[in-house]
Amino acid sequence: QVQLVESGGGLVQAGGSLRLSCAASGRTFSNLAMSWFRQAPGKEREFVVGVSWSWSGGRTYYADSVKGRFTISRDNAKNTVYLQMNSLKPEDTAVYYCAADSYGNGSPDERAYHYWGQGTQVTVSS
Numbered sequence: 827q828v829q830l831v832e833s834g835g836g837l838v839q840a841g842g843s844l845r846l847s848c849a850a851s852g853r854t855f856s857n858l859a860m861s862w863f864r865q866a867p868g869k870e871r872e873f874v875v876g877v878s879w880s881w882s883g884g885r886t887y888y889a890d891s892v893k894g895r896f897t898i899s900r901d902n903a904k905n906t907v908y909l910q911m912n913s914l915k916p917e918d919t920a921v922y923y924c925a926a927d928s929y930g931n932g933s934p935d936e937r938a939y940h941y942w943g944q945g946t947q948v949t950v951s952s
Contacts, residue, residue: 828852828941830924835946838914842950846909848924848943856880859930860900860907861939864920864948871923875909876932887932892918914950921945 834846850858861876875898878885886898897910907924925939933939 828858828926828928830926830941830943832922832924832943832946835922835948837949837951840914840916840950840952842914843910843912844914844948846911846922846924846946846948848907848909850905850907850924850926853926853928855900855905856902857928859927859932859938860898861925861927861932861934862898862907862909863923863925863936864918865923865945866917866920869920871936873934873936874922876934877907878931879929882929882931885932887934889934911948914948916950916952919948919950921947 829851831849859879862874863871865871876887895913900907923945924943926941927939
């Protein structure tokens, strides 16, 4: 089993920045693909960004809506993945979820992920 705990959400004005963290435990972190999804009120959960497990090259994948604004990174020594969010927009408002998949490639398909965090709220005011 993998436990995931997100932190770093909050309220920010449009144009501002936030950094989310997701701490993982229970498995060898470098063997986990890590991704972020989000769910806005009244909408389905959607893929934001993913990074493959480390020995596959740590490739990253971004949703078009966040390219150039969001950056995912992982610190295997700290068993943590980060989501740096810059130039935030009101439409980025959502609950952000961290997800993990053993030996995964950072797929945008949420069905690929067996482990999920509890979510952290991000609210961007206009």
